[in-house]
Amino acid sequence: MRIVKNGKEPAYVRELVELYRQGKLPAGRLADVDVYHDDDCAIWTGGTCNCEPEVKVRPDRRHMRRDD
Ligand SMILES: [Zn+2]
Secondary structure, three states, rough: OOOOOOOOOOHHHHHHHHHHHOOOOOOOOOOOOOEEOOOOOOHOOOOOOOOOEEEEEEEOOHHOOOOO
């Protein structure tokens, strides 16, 4: 996932920050977060996210390497 720092962060970035504040998102592990955007979200056409995506934090893969 790439976060463009243009001062207008998409809504899901704020949600990630909120997850982090709640202790649900260990620092430095943003790669383990899945963001599901709506089909009509502008992000699919190169724009900035304008939907309210579903954000899911994956289980810590360091403890479950069996399916690699
Ligand atoms: Zn979106």
